[in-house]
Amino acid sequence: MDKILEVKGLSQVYGPGCDLCFSSTGPELETNICPHCGSIVALHDLSFDLYKGEILGIMGESGSGKSTAVKCLYFDQMPYSGNAIFFDDSGQMPLFKLNPAQRRSLRNHRFGMVYQNPNLGLNFDISAGGNIAERLLMSQVMNYSEIRERARELLARTEVLTERMDELPKNFSGGMQQRVQIAKALATRPPLLFLDEVTTGLDLSVQAKILDLILEIQSELNTAMIVVTHDLGVIRLLAGRTLVMKYGRVIESGLTDQILEDPQHAYTQQLVASAL
Amino acid sequence: MVNIPLLRVENLSKTFFLHEQHKVIPSSSQVNLTVYSGKLTALIGPTGAGKSSVLKSIYRTYLPSSGRLLYETAAGGTLDLALALEHRILELRREEIGFVTQFLHTLPRQKTLDVVAMPLYQQGVSKQEGRARAAELLAELNIPERLWEVPPATFSGGEKQRVNLARGLIASPRLLLLDEPTASLDAKTTDRVVALIQRKKAQGVGMLAIFHHADLVKRMADEVVELSVPSSRSDAFVAI
Numbered sequence: 001m002d003k004i005l006e007v008k009g010l011s012q013v014y015g016p017g018c019d020l021c022f023s024s025t026g027p028e029l030e031t032n033i034c035p036h037c038g039s040i041v042a043l044h045d046l047s048f049d050l051y052k053g054e055i056l057g058i059m060g061e062s063g064s065g066k067s068t069a070v071k072c073l074y075f076d077q078m079p080y081s082g083n084a085i086f087f088d089d090s091g092q093m094p095l096f097k098l099n100p101a102q103r104r105s106l107r108n109h110r111f112g113m114v115y116q117n118p119n120l121g122l123n124f125d126i127s128a129g130g131n132i133a134e135r136l137l138m139s140q141v142m143n144y145s146e147i148r149e150r151a152r153e154l155l156a157r158t159e160v161l162t163e164r165m166d167e168l169p170k171n172f173s174g175g176m177q178q179r180v181q182i183a184k185a186l187a188t189r190p191p192l193l194f195l196d197e198v199t200t201g202l203d204l205s206v207q208a209k210i211l212d213l214i215l216e217i218q219s220e221l222n223t224a225m226i227v228v229t230h231d232l233g234v235i236r237l238l239a240g241r242t243l244v245m246k247y248g249r250v251i252e253s254g255l256t257d258q259i260l261e262d263p264q265h266a267y268t269q270q271l272v273a274s275a276l
Numbered sequence: 277m278v279n280i281p282l283l284r285v286e287n288l289s290k291t292f293f294l295h296e297q298h299k300v301i302p303s304s305s306q307v308n309l310t311v312y313s314g315k316l317t318a319l320i321g322p323t324g325a326g327k328s329s330v331l332k333s334i335y336r337t338y339l340p341s342s343g344r345l346l347y348e349t350a351a352g353g354t355l356d357l358a359l360a361l362e363h364r365i366l367e368l369r370r371e372e373i374g375f376v377t378q379f380l381h382t383l384p385r386q387k388t389l390d391v392v393a394m395p396l397y398q399q400g401v402s403k404q405e406g407r408a409r410a411a412e413l414l415a416e417l418n419i420p421e422r423l424w425e426v427p428p429a430t431f432s433g434g435e436k437q438r439v440n441l442a443r444g445l446i447a448s449p450r451l452l453l454l455d456e457p458t459a460s461l462d463a464k465t466t467d468r469v470v471a472l473i474q475r476k477k478a479q480g481v482g483m484l485a486i487f488h489h490a491d492l493v494k495r496m497a498d499e500v501v502e503l504s505v506p507s508s509r510s511d512a513f514v515a516i
Contacts, residue, residue, distance in 0.1 A: 001363060001367065049363075051363060054363075054366075205384075208383070208384035208385065209384075209385065211383065211384075212383050212384065212385045212386070215383060219397060219398075236381065237381075237383060240366050241362055241363075241366070254339070254362065255336055255337070255362050255365060255366070257337045258336060258337055258338065258339060261332070261337050261338065262292070262332075262337065262338040262339055264293075264339065265295075266295030266296065269294065269295055269296065270295075270296060273296075
């Protein structure tokens with residue numbers, strides 16, 4: 001199996017940061033706020049490997065650092081320290097050493113992101129089809145009819161009524177907006193997709209359909225995915241391996257069924273016991 | 277020809293440590309067993325002897341506390357499943373080791389045919405071929421054809437169990453772990469399941485199984501391993 005992403009020692013600090021930030025925060029101390037400088041240690045020393053076509057779950061409560069991790073990897077923010085290497089067909093890319101143009105290129109062509117809030121992933125002022133066209137245009141697909149055809153195909157694939165492709169997504173239901181977001185993220189057939197709480201806040205029946213769709217896509221396109229969620233059910237259905245985070249640290253990692261059935265850390269045991 | 281064991285379990289113990297209750301719960305203790313290709317080893321013993329824990333430890337749903345789980349891989353060479361990397365375990369689950377549990381976790385919308393064919397899809401088999409092979413197995417296990425196109429969520433316990441069994445057997449794993457595969461079946465259906473398991477055995481699949489009836493052990497097992505309840509368990513949980 002081939003590696004697609006290697007993350008080493010990724011850390012993120014919001015605030016000035018000091019030498020004592022990392023040693024003064026963490027799950028044992030039950031805080032991620034540094035008592036010396038007041039900075040928030042959102043993420044500390046995150047390391048993992050992701051293989052092609054693999055789905056990795058990152059689970060934790062709000063404030064555990066799970067979203068910060070994917071935001072750093074998707075270049076929504078630059079980390080405080082750490083490295084990540086993306087293994088593309090054309091070679092290895094050290095993510096945080098790339099120049100802005102290279103980063104933009106990866107975001108536009110090779111990575112996809114689906115946010116919890118469709119507002120972040122979609123432009124609500126242009127049509128559903130237009131949102132997808134935007135991403136295709138960035139990817140140098142220039143022919144109008146080709147763009148329209150691809151947009152129609154993608155929306156059909158994610159089960160958005162294609163008659164509605166010229167409507168504004170702000171008039172869509174939450175589940176439908178998520179589908180448009182997924183279609184947009186997949187427009188360039190990226191080998192790596194980030195999913196940040198994509199089913200949170202949706203009706204259970206809608207959630208199930210979105211999860212089905214994600215798995216179907218994963219098996220069709222062999223897309224590697226990082227799925228961030230606080231929902232054990234989502235993790236169980238989607239992820240082969242899971243990292244459990246608390247106060248910015250990974251406290252446990254393992255095969256998903258092992259994490260759920262034989263959790264080792266006190267916090268994970270509590271989390272699993274309180275589910276259902 | 278020397279018969280090399282497919283799996284050797286040596287002194288396997290599994291203990292749960294419950295942080296909140298400050299309790300150590302021994303589940304399986306000092307288990308030794310061997311599974312050969314084309315043979316079935318049955319695990320017997322009273323409730324609480326840790327039979328399921330042994331299967332789950334081998335599949336790595338549980339992290340073994342101690343002992344060795346020496347597996348002869350298809351590629352050749354011995355791998356200790358207790359120490360193998362997670363990616364390697366996932367690969368073995370896709371290609372070599374199957375597990376039929378009493379429970380069926382499926383996606384809400386997935387058709388029964390696709391549920392059963394999933395292990396084949398994961399190996400790169402086409403949808404068409406996968407479904408055809410799934411249909412064959414479902415017919416053999418007496419699942420009515422009208423159910424094949426619907427998700428198994430609404431099926432009866434016995435139907436779900438056969439779907440689960442079909443999924444476990446379809447890819448012909450080298451090692452198959454069976455946890456009460458016939459628990460909710462009537463006599464006639466049990467016979468069909470038994471016939472199917474025998475056929476897979478004859479094809480060379482090595483099996484480690486728990487059966488709820490002594491009668492089935494007699495019919496199916498080539499080797500029987502008896503587990504007893506870990507001693508510290510009978511005199512209440514150990515407080516630490």
